[in-house]
Amino acid sequence: MKCELHRDTITAGGEAVSELYDRGFYGRRKDGGLELSLIEGAYLLYRRKIEIFSRNVSLDFKTFFEIASGRSKDFELRYIVFKDLRERGYYTKMSPIGFRVYPRGGHPGEVPAHIFVYVISERAHLPLKNLIQELNRAVNARKRLILAIVDEESDITFYEIKKITMSGESRIEQEEVETPAIAGLVNDRTIIWDQGMSDFLHSGYFFGRKLDESRLQLSLVESGYLLGKQWIRIEHKDVADTDTGTFNEYAAGIEPGYMLKYQVYSNLRDHGLVAKTGFKFGTHFRVYKKFKADTHSEYLVHAVPPDYVFALPELSRAVRIANSVRKRMVFGYSDSGVAYVEIEWIRL
Amino acid sequence: MKCELHRDTITAGGEAVSELYDRGFYGRRKDGGLELSLIEGAYLLYRRKIEIFSRNVSLDFKTFFEIASGRSKDFELRYIVFKDLRERGYYTKMSPIGFRVYPRGGHPGEVPAHIFVYVISERAHLPLKNLIQELNRAVNARKRLILAIVDEESDITFYEIKKITMSGESRIEQEEVETPAIAGLVNDRTIIWDQGMSDFLHSGYFFGRKLDESRLQLSLVESGYLLGKQWIRIEHKDVADTDTGTFNEYAAGIEPGYMLKYQVYSNLRDHGLVAKTGFKFGTHFRVYKKFKADTHSEYLVHAVPPDYVFALPELSRAVRIANSVRKRMVFGYSDSGVAYVEIEWIRL
Numbered sequence: 001m002k003c004e005l006h007r008d009t010i011t012a013g014g015e016a017v018s019e020l021y022d023r024g025f026y027g028r029r030k031d032g033g034l035e036l037s038l039i040e041g042a043y044l045l046y047r048r049k050i051e052i053f054s055r056n057v058s059l060d061f062k063t064f065f066e067i068a069s070g071r072s073k074d075f076e077l078r079y080i081v082f083k084d085l086r087e088r089g090y091y092t093k094m095s096p097i098g099f100r101v102y103p104r105g106g107h108p109g110e111v112p113a114h115i116f117v118y119v120i121s122e123r124a125h126l127p128l129k130n131l132i133q134e135l136n137r138a139v140n141a142r143k144r145l146i147l148a149i150v151d152e153e154s155d156i157t158f159y160e161i162k163k164i165t166m167s168g169e170s171r172i173e174q175e176e177v178e179t180p181a182i183a184g185l186v187n188d189r190t191i192i193w194d195q196g197m198s199d200f201l202h203s204g205y206f207f208g209r210k211l212d213e214s215r216l217q218l219s220l221v222e223s224g225y226l227l228g229k230q231w232i233r234i235e236h237k238d239v240a241d242t243d244t245g246t247f248n249e250y251a252a253g254i255e256p257g258y259m260l261k262y263q264v265y266s267n268l269r270d271h272g273l274v275a276k277t278g279f280k281f282g283t284h285f286r287v288y289k290k291f292k293a294d295t296h297s298e299y300l301v302h303a304v305p306p307d308y309v310f311a312l313p314e315l316s317r318a319v320r321i322a323n324s325v326r327k328r329m330v331f332g333y334s335d336s337g338v339a340y341v342e343i344e345w346i347r348l
Numbered sequence: 349m350k351c352e353l354h355r356d357t358i359t360a361g362g363e364a365v366s367e368l369y370d371r372g373f374y375g376r377r378k379d380g381g382l383e384l385s386l387i388e389g390a391y392l393l394y395r396r397k398i399e400i401f402s403r404n405v406s407l408d409f410k411t412f413f414e415i416a417s418g419r420s421k422d423f424e425l426r427y428i429v430f431k432d433l434r435e436r437g438y439y440t441k442m443s444p445i446g447f448r449v450y451p452r453g454g455h456p457g458e459v460p461a462h463i464f465v466y467v468i469s470e471r472a473h474l475p476l477k478n479l480i481q482e483l484n485r486a487v488n489a490r491k492r493l494i495l496a497i498v499d500e501e502s503d504i505t506f507y508e509i510k511k512i513t514m515s516g517e518s519r520i521e522q523e524e525v526e527t528p529a530i531a532g533l534v535n536d537r538t539i540i541w542d543q544g545m546s547d548f549l550h551s552g553y554f555f556g557r558k559l560d561e562s563r564l565q566l567s568l569v570e571s572g573y574l575l576g577k578q579w580i581r582i583e584h585k586d587v588a589d590t591d592t593g594t595f596n597e598y599a600a601g602i603e604p605g606y607m608l609k610y611q612v613y614s615n616l617r618d619h620g621l622v623a624k625t626g627f628k629f630g631t632h633f634r635v636y637k638k639f640k641a642d643t644h645s646e647y648l649v650h651a652v653p654p655d656y657v658f659a660l661p662e663l664s665r666a667v668r669i670a671n672s673v674r675k676r677m678v679f680g681y682s683d684s685g686v687a688y689v690e691i692e693w694i695r696l
Binding site for chain 1: 394410413414417422424431469470497499500502503532534535536537539541556559560563565567568569603624625627630660661662664665666668669672
């Protein structure tokens with residue numbers, strides 16, 4: 001079937017509607033004929049379903065591919081993803097960020113698309129803001145948002161992006177402590193010297209880690225949080241009986257990302273979750289919905305600033321680890337309150 | 349037993365030699381008495397084996413701990429590691445970077461220490477140069493080098509650092525290609541349009557990934573490498589029949605870390621290894637000793653510059669992933685040729 005290349009579309013006559021649209025849902029009907037995108041054109045050319053002419057010259061695949069990749073941003077990436085989806089039985093339509101995808105077994109006109117696929121190169125930088133924007137768009141349209149990352153060898157990895165509400169069952173009662181315990185600040189951690197309070201904080205709420213039978217060490221975020229709750233006082237020659245603001249400033253001097261972590265940590269604790277360091281997993285926190293002996297944490301949570309820009313290999317690494325230990329990877333960011341986004345590796 | 353605190357040592361009389369040195373190998377003999385480090389002192393104070401006096405005042409644990417952590421860098425970190433090692437049956441002696449550790453069941457004077465333990469906070473930045481320097485020192489002294497990273501909650505993770513020679517069985521013969529294949533440059537990858545050459549490169553040597561039955565895509569490093577071997581020519585409007593230098597410059601413009609990756613990639617290929625993207629693992633390469641269908645890669649290799657500084661959560665993440673997929677984590681750096689360091693998570 002003869003088609004005609006224009007700037008960034010390909011047109012065909014009426015017989016294309018019955019052969020390509022009615023049978024394969026390629027392109028869109030226009031003026032009695034069919035209009036194809038460059039990507040659809042490349043795929044149909046590869047499948048030898050069409051011939052593409054430019055000024056009466058028939059273009060071979062190589063020539064067409066080179067022309068199209070010069071005209072359309074990320075053409076080669078989208079072509080790779082389009083081909084993959086089509087060949088695995090998904091009908092797809094073009095969208096500004098990639099594709100709208102229809103459920104397997106369903107087709108355009110019969111069922112609505114259920115997924116927005118966002119195509120991106122592993123080399124691209126992905127601002128959190130853009131991701132949230134696309135996620136809002138998808139949520140409003142009742143679609144799932146799926147990121148299709150094309151690596152340097154043209155392999156595709158799919159990630160589903162979801163909003164998530166974090167909430168657990170270990171709420172802290174405000175009333176319980178009458179006299180704050182003294183926590184001695186030793187460089188980048190504090191030590192509760194009192195045995196009773198050490199046991200209360202550790203056994204009761206899983207704060208800190210025992211230095212030995214009678215003493216408890218707290219991390220900086222734990223210390224900041226408990227200081228805010230007035231469960232502890234912090235003692236140190238440079239930081240005399242201090243308020244949370246002063247302590248947080250001190251802590252931020254030791255650990256540049258402290259404030260970010262502190263906000264997310266406090267939000268998690270306030271919502272009944274138990275957050276402990278995620279160092280062994282390369283993230284800020286591992287998070288429990290409820291703490292009992294022998295429970296496993298359900299989430300890995302990493303705190304990022306609202307203007308964060310994902311490097312995709314890093315995102316891949318974080319999700320991969322979470323997956324390997326059967327936890328869910330969540331990014332927490334502060335945006336008039338703390339919000340959470342879950343990123344899950346999926347097979348589409 | 350009474351001991352006396354000095355600036356950064358603690359001394360005790362002759363009876364300490366028989367009680368602490370002969371039975372526990374604490375401290376070192378000096379002038380008929382015993383000299384303990386601050387860390388040993390804190391541990392023995394906690395164990396109630398000694399009393400520590402300063403100007404005739406007996407110090408309690410809290411007071412001593414605060415004094416010592418003000419006088420000795422990373423005192424609290426080293427104390428945590430020392431206590432952990434001692435309580436798990438290892439004799440240890442102080443060293444500038446942490447401890448010399450004796451094999452379980454052996455003790456100082458009887459066997460040599462077999463491990464150098466390098467104690468470091470998860471918040472510290474670890475220059476590759478320092479790591480290599482300590483590794484050389486350990487290798488020269490016939491010791492193993494083990495990194496003990498103390499996280500913000502005082503948990504310790506141990507990593508063994510090793511030099512490693514990378515070598516595989518998939519050597520490339522220079523002679524095989526008479527006429528270089530044409531590879532079309534499309535943004536950040538190239539495409540071999542010729543079917544014969546596509547099959548030869550892909551099936552024979554596991555270069556690239558098939559775009560479809562007859563075309564092969566190559567990544568930038570693969571393209572650079574094959575261009576250097578004169579197996580391909582690269583065709584593009586902006587980069588006319590180019591030499592490796594020009595192409596590498598173009599590639600480095602697209603991917604800032606290209607040259608680093610290219611050096612390590614070329615070195616691996618030259619040594620008979622097959623390197624493919626490690627994107628799914630968040631590293632530069634997954635590496636096969638030999639490529640056959642259904643083999644798994646044995647290494648994850650990440651290329652870093654010689655002046656690289658490790659952020660320890662990142663190191664933890666990389667090693668964790670490698671571990672979860674049963675691969676070995678290797679960092680490649682260029683230093684008059686390319687050298688490799690393996691980092692392995694261990695239980696000490």
